[in-house]
Amino acid sequence: MAFIEMTVPPLPHYITSGFSMISKGSKHPSRRNIQVFDLLITTSGCFYIGEEDARFEVAAGQAVILRPDSYHFATQVCSELTGTYWMHFHAGGPWAMVDHSVQPIPLEDPRQTPIEPFAVEPFTIRIPQYTTLLQPEKTYDLLEQLQQLHPSAHQSSVRYAQQQLFHELLHQLSASTDNDHPSPSKACAEKAAAYLRQHYKASVSAKELGDHVNFHPVYIARCMQKEYGCSPTEYLLRLRIQQAKLLLLQTDLPVAHVAEEVGFEQPAYFATCFTRMEGISPRKYRQQFSRG
Numbered sequence: 001m002a003f004i005e006m007t008v009p010p011l012p013h014y015i016t017s018g019f020s021m022i023s024k025g026s027k028h029p030s031r032r033n034i035q036v037f038d039l040l041i042t043t044s045g046c047f048y049i050g051e052e053d054a055r056f057e058v059a060a061g062q063a064v065i066l067r068p069d070s071y072h073f074a075t076q077v078c079s080e081l082t083g084t085y086w087m088h089f090h091a092g093g094p095w096a097m098v099d100h101s102v103q104p105i106p107l108e109d110p111r112q113t114p115i116e117p118f119a120v121e122p123f124t125i126r127i128p129q130y131t132t133l134l135q136p137e138k139t140y141d142l143l144e145q146l147q148q149l150h151p152s153a154h155q156s157s158v159r160y161a162q163q164q165l166f167h168e169l170l171h172q173l174s175a176s177t178d179n180d181h182p183s184p185s186k187a188c189a190e191k192a193a194a195y196l197r198q199h200y201k202a203s204v205s206a207k208e209l210g211d212h213v214n215f216h217p218v219y220i221a222r223c224m225q226k227e228y229g230c231s232p233t234e235y236l237l238r239l240r241i242q243q244a245k246l247l248l249l250q251t252d253l254p255v256a257h258v259a260e261e262v263g264f265e266q267p268a269y270f271a272t273c274f275t276r277m278e279g280i281s282p283r284k285y286r287q288q289f290s291r292g
Helices: 134-153 156-175 185-200 206-213 219-229 232-250 254-260 267-279 282-289
Strands: 003-008 013-022 036-045 046-050 054-057 062-066 071-076 082-090 095-098 123-126 130-132
Touching: 003 054, 013 134, 013 156, 036 046, 036 054, 036 134, 046 062, 046 082, 054 062, 054 123, 062 156, 071 282, 082 156, 082 282, 123 156, 134 156, 185 206, 185 219, 185 232, 206 219, 232 267, 232 282, 254 267
Parallel strands: none
Antiparallel strands: 003 095, 003 123, 013 082, 036 062, 036 082, 046 054, 046 071, 062 130
């Protein structure tokens, strides 16, 4: 199954939407490189559309998202009257087509970016390109609410409400393939990450992590590399450095004490790791944001 994976922030942005009836014997128009995503959700009947080499039959209770950079075209006429909600939206930030696998996003070198006290950490949302809705009536209701807001879209408060409804709609689409059953790899990585986040102050060995997650440490490392782009050791190190940054900014604890609080036994090793990851020493990091 193909997914559209978007990196946020910035958040995907709703542009406009509507409802159309395609009469029997008619078909969806062909378009090329329209520069925005085209979401189509069928409420009755069925329409037939292709995108490059893919072919979709979108029946009632189903949805398809057509890419902004591709050619889409009708593959046959509708055999019955077909009701379809349509929506145009913009990804806002980076996006890619993926097929089941998650490609980790490489981290930026902190020495090449400005020092920030609280850096924004992008994450990804994954939406199926073609899916059967988990809760069709709830999805239709969200689309109808968007329709009702359209006449007042010149008001800032209404435009904000439109974006909120749109993001809830994306959540509904994402949930249609989730069903609260993550892949074995994702489930393993998330369980390991949760354990590390709960015990980041302690010395967590690979065996201890394996015993808790109930998987071999090598498999855990492979899963975390796939889902988070790093090993359990590196994940723990990043977490400790993030917690240390908070303590350096929010307290006057000595640097050695900060190191101990976040799980480092040796202050010198803490300083080395911090400088490697942040491009600046813990002491200079604190001074960068101090009034003195």
